[in-house]
Every structure is written in structure tokens, then in C-alpha cells.
Amino acid sequence: MTLSTSTLDRYIDGQSPIHGLDARVKLLLALAYILAMALLPPGAWTGIAVSAALLWWVVLRSEVGLRTIITRAFVALPFALVAVTLVFTRPGAPILRIPLGPWVLTATDVGLTAFVSIVLKSWLSVQAALLLTATTHFTDVLYALRALHLPNVLVAILSFAYRYLFVMIDEGQRMLRARECRSAELPGRRGGGSIRWRAGVVGQMVGTLFLRSYERSERIYVAMLSRGFSGELRTISPRALSSVEQGLLLVGGATMAGIVLVSYFV
């Protein structure tokens, strides 16, 4: 069994208008959305609700499934643990006291507001990024990045990395499986050596993987040479954005700016 692209790649095929949208527009709008989320002040519940409604409406139009996006977005939530402490460290009106030995943890309203805001904003940001990935081929994202003036070298490295990512992951999976096959364990007894020894084994696997990757890159280069590669990656230069796409960018950006401004001053 090898891992096919479909189990790893988060792209979800579809024919929706969101899928059809130019990758540059989607990338910029996703960035604008994430920036707006970061700029929203803590406790701007209306702003957060409006942004969520907006995003979910787009998700529904994209036909990738609201549930898929929402549940996948939980991936980043463990990080919220880092922010939990805000509840107890921000000064404000105490709402709960937890005695803890010699100390008393005091939860404050300001802290709770800050914590819940951060978690919600982060959750929505992840959803926006997920929507981008789910409706845009990675090659199109790369095309968008090049159009937005990412250096050519980086685009080239990224596209090679993407192309061989799944090959190398398969290679790694095979090595893991081979190790598993050789790691019999008696019931009730701990198999394998010390942690140091296990780390050493993984290190040798990493070394082997490095050699295989290096040799593969040499073969790739030779294959490219034999097909006439002269050191220059030829690509179609990006077309200009149509007026509809420009309008969409403008409207999207203005909406997000509006939500942020209204949250600050109302």
C-alpha cells in the first residue's frame, strides 16, 4: 500500500465558483481575512460573528462541506492551551477563584474575553486557510505566489518539493514499515533497545533517506538535462486580473476592513 496523493493532499475536487476563482484572488482574500481576524480587538463578538457567517457562506458556496472545514480546523486548537493562562493573568474583575495550595488562581472577565476571542479568531483563520487549500490546487497557489513576486528560485524549490513530497513520504513510509516488520515484541515485554538506541536507528533511517533523496535529485537532474533543460524554468507569465476579479478583491478587502473598523470604533 502506498499513500496516494488524495489521502495527504487537502485539495477537494469540485466545480464550484470558488474552485474556479483565480488563485491570486483567493490567496489575497484569505490573507485579508486572516489579517482582519488578527486585528479584531478582544471581545468584538459581533465582528467575529459577522466574519464567521461570511466565511461559512463562502464555504457553503464552495461545496467542500462545512463540516469538513470546521472539524479539520480543530487541528490547531491544542495550541489554545498556551493561551489559557490569559484567563488568570489579565487584570480585571474577578469572576472565579480557584485555591491552589499557597496560591489562588483568579479568573477575570477581561482574561476570559481575551482567551475566548483568541481561540475563536484562530479557529476562523485556520478555516480560511483550509478553504484556500481545499479549493485551490497547490500548483495554482505557486502560480499565485509567483505572480505576487516571490523570487523564482523559491517558487522553483517549492514546486520541486511539492512534486517529490509524496514520493519521499512513500519512501519514508516503506522504511517505517520495514522497521515494524523487524520489530517483533513478546507480549508483556518491552521490545527494542534503549531510547538512545531507538533514536540512533531513526537517525540511520534519516541518513539513508538523505542518500536516497540526494541520488534521486541527481537522476532528476540528468533526466531534465536529457529533455533539454538549460537552467531556466520556463513558465507562462501571469495574465492580468479581470475587472470582475479586481472588483471582488476590492469588495472583499473593503468588507474585512469595514468589519475591523466598526469593531474598533462602535
Add this chain to the structure above:
Amino acid sequence: MNLIDLAHRMALAMHIPDGFLSVPVALAWWVLTIIMIGIAVRQIGDSLNERQIPLMGVMAAFIFAAQMLNFPVLGGTSGHLLGGALAALLLGPWAGILVMSCVVALQALLFQDGGLLALGANIFNMGISTAALGYFVGMPLLRLFGGKRWGLVAAGFVTAWLSVMVAASLTSIELVISGLSAAVVFPAMLFVHMFIGIGEGLITVAALAFVVSTRPDLAVTLAGYLSPEALRRPVDRGSMIGVTGVGLLLAAGAALLSPLASASPDGLERVAEDKGFLDRALGPVFNLLPDYTIPGMDGPISTILAGIIGLLIVFALVYGVSLLLRGRGEGRTMGQQSGSRSGD
């Protein structure tokens, strides 16, 4: 749930998602990252022949896959590689930076490991700082130890461990400047990563030893250092600056951390805040721009201004350091790479 998901779940501790960094912090680190990548692209651009594009792309895929090779540690947790130090030691600093930056960017763009606004910070923490450290500390260490087998083990281990700690410290610093509680974030991050760093060190050492003993010609940068004539040369000024610089950084970091680490319980910090002496207790760095606002102004504009001023200060520092390092990194790596190229 497949293996890759699992491995990535473990690595999440250092991938900052969007929403946790304040906008000035996120933008400041984007600027730093863009500058460093710009320098790396320029450094490598001169020597970049068409062969290195597929090489670096495949190397990024390799690091990505290598992060998935894990081993059980205790109670269901597993150790695995981050790879920054290894990449720098095998490929040189600039190629290492580019490869690691691409790995972190791919993780964010493909798998949402780490946010897009926070990507600048994530690339800097896990890509740039680890690769830079791997080379500018690892290489001089290798030479100080004289190319013995134990020297490779010691230098590789120390470098890999340090790279994880520096990445964790940077992550904590960014989170703390963004307003999270230093008393919790720092000790928790550093404590956990002290152990993750040990795993990183062990894997890195074994991988280096494997490559050096099977295909010494491939460990381009390492082979340059491990050859007898390279070892006979005295440690040059640039390497000393590299090691001293990192040493100073670590010392400064420790000085900054010590008052925070001792005040770990939340309750204590809460008391401090009630009594209003927390700002004073935090020391000089935070007094420069108290609470990230400009005195005499308030509101979001002041925060953003303060962010920009802070950014300029950091920028000036990093630019100065990069100028120091630049003059020498160039001659050395290029020479080695072209040397080995003609050899194969």
C-alpha cells in the same frame, strides 16, 4: 488518522497558528524572514547552477519526510526530527535556510501547520534560526573538536539540541511580546523542548555519522571540514564571531528569562499585576516601549507605531549581524561547493 497526521500533531507545539501573534509581532517577523531569505537567495544565487534547483527541492521533500520518521519514547509520545541543524550541516547555511524555509512554508500552505500571518515567525523560528545556528555554531565546533569521531558526535548533538532550544525560545518570545503570560509560556516551552532537543540531537548525530561513513563525498560542507588540511587551518575570525554571537545571544536570553522563570506560578504574577509592579519586574527590554504603546498616545495606532519602532530596532540589529557574517560565509561555502563539484 495516518502517521503523517500524528507526526505533525507532535510538531505542532512550535507551529504558531494564526490568531496568537499580535499583528505588529507577526509583521515584524515577516520582515526579518524576508530579509534573511533575500540574503540566502543572493548568497546562493551566484553559485546556483541548474543542478541545485532539483537538489534543494528534493531536499525539502526529504526533510519533510524525515520529520515523519519517529520512535516511541514514553507513554505514547514519540520523538522525531525537526531537521534544521541537519540540513545546515549537510547542505551549508544558505541552502539549509532556503530548504528549511520551504519545508515550513509547505507545512503551512498544505497542511495548515502554523498560520499564514504567523508564517514569517514560523519560518524564522524553525527554518532560519535553526539552519543558521547549525552552521555558524556547528561548523566551528567541529573544527574545535578536531574532526575526531567523538567530535562529530559532540558537535552534532550540541548543535541540534541548541537549535531546538533556540527555536522554542524564539517561539516563546514572540508569544510573550504578543501578550501571553511569560511566566507560563517560557518554562513550559523550554522544559518540553529540552527533551525534544535530546531526541533531535541523537537523530542528527546518527544521521550525520551514517552519511559521513557511507558517502563522505556527499556531505559537502562536512567533508570540507573533516579533510585533514581543513582541520589544520586555525579557526578563523568569522567562525569566532559566529560562536561568540550565539553565546552572547544565549546569555542575553538567559538574563532575560531568569526573572520570569522564577516567577512561574500564575497566582504570583496575578498578585504582581494587582500591585502594579509587574512592569518594573520585567526589566529593561519591556521598559523601552512599555506595554507596546508609545507614552502619551493610546489606542491601536500607538500599538502599531510601537511595533514599527521595535521592528526597526530589531532590523538594525539583524542587518548588522548579517553584514558581519556575510563577508565570510560566501567565500567559504562557494569554494567548497565548486571544489566538490569538480570532484564528482
